[in-house]
Every structure is written in structure tokens, then in C-alpha cells.
Amino acid sequence: MSTVSHLPTPLALLSRAQAGDEQAMNHLLDGITPYVARLCRSVTHDDGADAAQEALFAIYRGLPTLREPAAFYGWVRAVTLREAIRTVKRAGDEGVPVQVDLGQEANPLDAVHISDVLDRLSTSHRQVLTLRAYGLNEEEMARVLSLPVGTVRSRLHRARRRFREAWLPSAA
Numbered sequence: 001m002s003t004v005s006h007l008p009t010p011l012a013l014l015s016r017a018q019a020g021d022e023q024a025m026n027h028l029l030d031g032i033t034p035y036v037a038r039l040c041r042s043v044t045h046d047d048g049a050d051a052a053q054e055a056l057f058a059i060y061r062g063l064p065t066l067r068e069p070a071a072f073y074g075w076v077r078a079v080t081l082r083e084a085i086r087t088v089k090r091a092g093d094e095g096v097p098v099q100v101d102l103g104q105e106a107n108p109l110d111a112v113h114i115s116d117v118l119d120r121l122s123t124s125h126r127q128v129l130t131l132r133a134y135g136l137n138e139e140e141m142a143r144v145l146s147l148p149v150g151t152v153r154s155r156l157h158r159a160r161r162r163f164r165e166a167w168l169p170s171a172a
Contacts, residue, residue, distance in 0.1 A: 011069050018064055025063070029056055036080045043084035043130065044091075051087035055080040074140075081131060082144040117166045125159035128152060 008024070010031060016024035036055050041048035058079050066075055118126050131141045138156065142149045
């Protein structure tokens with residue numbers, strides 16, 4: 001028989017944190033910090049720690065308003081990406097290169113090529129492609145970027161076309 005103690009599940013922590021249990025809130029935030037930090041670093045690079053701190057604070061403040069516990073991780077992702085983009089805008093560095101975490105299965109050479117192509121795109125195109133790579137839909141991207149959904153759709157369409165043209169010059 002195993003003597004491993006059982007830690008509360010994130011959903012159990014979530015309900016306790018929403019009810020005002022500070023210890024549960026601390027455990028919940030500690031548990032999501034690596035995920036939040038990774039997302040922020042991929043968007044902001046040098047300001048990743050600042051963005052992560054802002055995101056965790058926004059999550060702390062907004063947690064009582066989350067109505068659907070099953071949506072927790074998607075909500076955390078959206079809040080984190082929104083705060084990372086705000087950090088970039090506050091820093092006034094519209095030329096920040098955005099990297100997408102391709103996972104360990106990806107060919108490292110492909111990652112270099114993808115980063116190179118992304119670096120050649122405009123900031124607005126890099127942003128929508130990065131948010132899409134993290135799984136956000138057009139409505140979520142619109143909220144994160146504070147733009148109308150139609151603007152996000154047109155940017156995404158143009159960004160994909162420009163990425164394809166840069167990735168496969170012969171296909172243009």
C-alpha cells in the first residue's frame with residue numbers, strides 16, 4: 001500500500017479558493033505558476049517575470065467571477081496571454097519576437113525556421129498566430145487583444161497567408 005499523500009485536485013482547490021480559503025488559493029496559484037510563466041516568457045521574453053506576476057494577480061482578483069470550474073485552464077490561459085500582451089504594450093516594444101512552444105517532439109531546425117518567419121511578420125500578425133497556436137479561438141483572441149472579432153479574423157487570415165508565403169516562397 002502506498003503512503004503517498006493525496007493533494008487536493010485543482011478543481012477542489014478552485015472551489016475552496018473561490019469560497020475564500022487563502023491556503024487553497026495559494027496552492028492553486030503555486031500549481032499554475034509554471035504554466036503561467038511559460039506562456040508569459042513565450043510572448044514577452046525579457047518581461048516574462050513581470051507579465052507572470054501581473055497575470056497571477058489578475059487570476060487572483062478574477063477567480064471569484066469564474067462561474068464554470070471546467071473552464072479554469074482556458075480562462076487562465078486567456079488571462080495570462082492578455083496580461084503578457086499588455087506588458088509588451090506597456091514596455092513599448094512592439095518588435096518583441098514571439099516564440100511558440102513547439103514541444104519536445106518538434107524538429108529543432110523547424111523551430112528555428114518558424115521563429116525566423118515569425119520575426120519577419122508584423123507584430124499584429126505574430127500576436128494572432130501565437131494566440132492561435134496556444135489554442136485560443138477568434139472570440140478569445142478578440143477579448144485578449146481588445147479588438148473586434150472581425151478584425152481578428154481578417155488579421156488571422158492575412159497572417160496565415162503571409163506566413164505561408166514566407167515559409168514556402170515558391171507557393172506565393
